[in-house]
Amino acid sequence: AQALRAGGLVAFPTETVYGLGAHALDADACAQVFVAKGRPRSDPLICHVADVAAAEALVELKGEALELLRRLAGDFWPG
Numbered sequence: 001a002q003a004l005r006a007g008g009l010v011a012f013p014t015e016t017v018y019g020l021g022a023h024a025l026d027a028d029a030c031a032q033v034f035v036a037k038g039r040p041r042s043d044p045l046i047c048h049v050a051d052v053a054a055a056e057a058l059v060e061l062k063g064e065a066l067e068l069l070r071r072l073a074g075d076f077w078p079g
Contacts, residue, residue: 004029009036021048024058052077 003010004023009032012019020037022029024047034041049055052073061069 009033024048 004021004026007023007026007029009029010021012021020033022033024030024045030045033039033045047058049058052070055069055073056066059069
């Protein structure tokens with residue numbers, strides 16, 4: 001967590017490989033991920049969040065779109 005807050009990169013295990021991550025709201029840190037991985041900017045990064053409330057805080061959805069987010073999260077979260 002300290003490395004993320006400082007704008008650094010972190011490695012983390014996934015089910016099959018190790019991931020390389022940065023604080024999703026830090027544009028400079030995210031740019032470092034693209035450079036470190038040699039990843040084209042057209043290949044978007046994934047933003048992992050802890051729960052539905054955290055996801056809602058990152059998007060601007062209202063009405064039916066917000067209800068869809070909540071319904072899908074309820075049906076498929078986690079996974």
